[in-house]
Amino acid sequence: MLDQDIKKIIYSKEDIAKKTAELGQVLGEKYQGVNPLVVGILKGAVPFMADIVRSMNIPLEMDFMDVSSYGTGTVSSGEVKILKDLDTNVEGRDILIVEDIIDSGQTLKYLVELFKYRKAKSVQIVTLLDKVEGRLVDIKADYVGFNVPNEFVVGYGLDYAEAYRNLPYVGVLKPEIYETANE
Numbered sequence: 001m002l003d004q005d006i007k008k009i010i011y012s013k014e015d016i017a018k019k020t021a022e023l024g025q026v027l028g029e030k031y032q033g034v035n036p037l038v039v040g041i042l043k044g045a046v047p048f049m050a051d052i053v054r055s056m057n058i059p060l061e062m063d064f065m066d067v068s069s070y071g072t073g074t075v076s077s078g079e080v081k082i083l084k085d086l087d088t089n090v091e092g093r094d095i096l097i098v099e100d101i102i103d104s105g106q107t108l109k110y111l112v113e114l115f116k117y118r119k120a121k122s123v124q125i126v127t128l129l130d131k132v133e134g135r136l137v138d139i140k141a142d143y144v145g146f147n148v149p150n151e152f153v154v155g156y157g158l159d160y161a162e163a164y165r166n167l168p169y170v171g172v173l174k175p176e177i178y179e180t181a182n183e
């Protein structure tokens, strides 16, 4: 079973449900009356996006962008590629970017600059996990679920080589899983 590859659970299904409800409540109040464009970053943000928007009890629009810099490994290539762009024009819009994790910060730095260049009225970030020790560029989220330790984590959207996204919790993979893959 998928569970057998996990060394330890860091945030349980219940921890995540409580946190997304709290964040959604705060964001619903913050974005009341402005019809924000909530942008989920594929594919990792899908479970978090689905939970957070259902806790925001206000009119909003959703769109998705697919960017990737990790490929099948555990280290960012540093090069952010757009695999799917937004369908929506962001000019004059209040944008809330939804991410599963900020690690090196390269993905979000790129996106924030892109949306500002496209003349968004405001750009804010909500991330479930913030791995501050991973940071290589200067970027901060406006809303953070949990500060995660400097380990490669999987589950609740986060993958290793595209697997484990469907775990309902966030956990640390047993090191032998990626060590054998690198041999």
Ligand SMILES: O=P(O)(O)OC[C@H]1O[C@H](OP(=O)(O)OP(=O)(O)O)[C@H](O)[C@@H]1O
Binding pocket: 041, 042, 043, 044, 045, 067, 068, 069, 070, 071, 076, 099, 100, 101, 102, 103, 104, 105, 106, 107, 108, 159
């Ligand atoms: O701060 P960074 O070092 O840029 O890392 C964070 C980004 O990396 C992951 O995406 P990935 O590129 O693996 O795509 P995925 O969501 O499809 O897994 C994650 O979902 C974030 O988008």
Ligand code: HPA
Binding pocket: 070, 101, 103, 104, 151, 152, 153, 154, 158, 159, 160
């Ligand atoms: O710790 C991580 N796990 C999965 N994907 C990631 N992308 C950046 N950091 C991580």
Ligand SMILES: [Mg+2]
Binding pocket: 044, 070, 158, 159
């Ligand atoms: Mg990934």
